[in-house]
Amino acid sequence: MRPNRLLVSFILVTLSVYAQLSEADVPPEGVPNLAKSKKDRQKSEKLPPCRACTVLVNSFRDGMKRTERSKHDGGDAAWEEERLGSYKTSELRLVEIQEGLCRDVGRGEDQCHLLAEEHEPQIEEWWKEHQTAQPDLHQWLCVEQAQVCCPDGFYGPNCDPCPSCFGNGKCKGNGTRKGNGKCACEEGYGGDNCDSCGPEHYEAFRDEGKLLCSRCHKACAAGGCTGAGPNACRVCRSGWIMDSQRGGCTDIDECITANTCTKQQFCVNNEGSFSCLECDKSCDGCDGDGPDMCKKCTDGYELRDGMCTDVSSEKRNQYVAFTRYLTYLGLCIATCIVLQSSTWLAALVGLAVAVYISVSEYWLNTEPQGTPAPSPKILEELLQQ
Numbered sequence: 001m002r003p004n005r006l007l008v009s010f011i012l013v014t015l016s017v018y019a020q021l022s023e024a025d026v027p028p029e030g031v032p033n034l035a036k037s038k039k040d041r042q043k044s045e046k047l048p049p050c051r052a053c054t055v056l057v058n059s060f061r062d063g064m065k066r067t068e069r070s071k072h073d074g075g076d077a078a079w080e081e082e083r084l085g086s087y088k089t090s091e092l093r094l095v096e097i098q099e100g101l102c103r104d105v106g107r108g109e110d111q112c113h114l115l116a117e118e119h120e121p122q123i124e125e126w127w128k129e130h131q132t133a134q135p136d137l138h139q140w141l142c143v144e145q146a147q148v149c150c151p152d153g154f155y156g157p158n159c160d161p162c163p164s165c166f167g168n169g170k171c172k173g174n175g176t177r178k179g180n181g182k183c184a185c186e187e188g189y190g191g192d193n194c195d196s197c198g199p200e201h202y203e204a205f206r207d208e209g210k211l212l213c214s215r216c217h218k219a220c221a222a223g224g225c226t227g228a229g230p231n232a233c234r235v236c237r238s239g240w241i242m243d244s245q246r247g248g249c250t251d252i253d254e255c256i257t258a259n260t261c262t263k264q265q266f267c268v269n270n271e272g273s274f275s276c277l278e279c280d281k282s283c284d285g286c287d288g289d290g291p292d293m294c295k296k297c298t299d300g301y302e303l304r305d306g307m308c309t310d311v312s313s314e315k316r317n318q319y320v321a322f323t324r325y326l327t328y329l330g331l332c333i334a335t336c337i338v339l340q341s342s343t344w345l346a347a348l349v350g351l352a353v354a355v356y357i358s359v360s361e362y363w364l365n366t367e368p369q370g371t372p373a374p375s376p377k378i379l380e381e382l383l384q385q
Ligand SMILES: *[C@@H]1O[C@H](CO)[C@@H](O)[C@H](O)[C@H]1NC(C)=O
Pocket: 152, 153, 162, 163, 164, 165, 169, 170, 171, 174, 175
């Protein structure tokens, strides 16, 4: 009795330990947690001052849109007009807007709430006194009152004008009280005002206010080019050669000059380089892709109609036919041996053999036309006789 009880309690303990372990294996709602923490991180992200002020203003504008009321929802038009007119700038509407302020702005939401609190008096002042005369809240709050932004196209503490950057770059600090006003040019452009082309680019178009640069042809090396195409290169990239007569870069056909492919590969030239591709599996060396491009056929293949063709299955069929006839021969010899002891028995066996041979030959020759190979099952049966 005692060992039994011991065993039962052992099993119970093992089971409970296992249950706890497997529970611990399950990740505690890993994915939603991660998503939530990402949202939280965005919420608590700290944005640069101008950006933060802009987020607040945009949220306020959204609130104004939300509290806009349709003009014609019935009733006396004049009375509606007056009522809406007063609602438009009313304390009631301001409170409604401020209730939803900064909600779901995503990045910098926490900062937005802090800023809204800090600027509440200014926003209220604008709402009551400046809204009609100066409808742009961003300009009023972020540029003039908080002095964290500049108008578009101005930068730095004193809001100096940005250079134009020729439309091919961005002014550093554009629209903020930060930055140095230098141009950050787009790829392919250079110069202080992005008014020249970068390395490996050429001028495709230029007038007073516009410059377009294009990338040099791929045949051109780091020296750049004077225009479009491989003929305008100053220096040729490797894989290309300067043609002194035509005055431009010409592709080198590496397949002719320096064929470095192995015996089982063929060479393909392309612009600026070349590649080695594997020959068809029927080939022993080749000049191109496919079984018709072989120099020689590999083992098990023979040249037919200009193509290396698989002959191994044919050989196998011949072998199968040979063993079949050998089996028939063996059966006939067996019949002859029986004949020496009993004519009746030999006649019986002979008949059976004749029927077997004709049935199997008939079957083999009428089964799927065109595929002379018998199915593996029939073959096995035949060879086992
Ligand atoms: C400055 O920003 C405004 C708006 O974002 C843009 O329209 C303007 O082209 C920018 N100017 C420069 C020089 O980056």
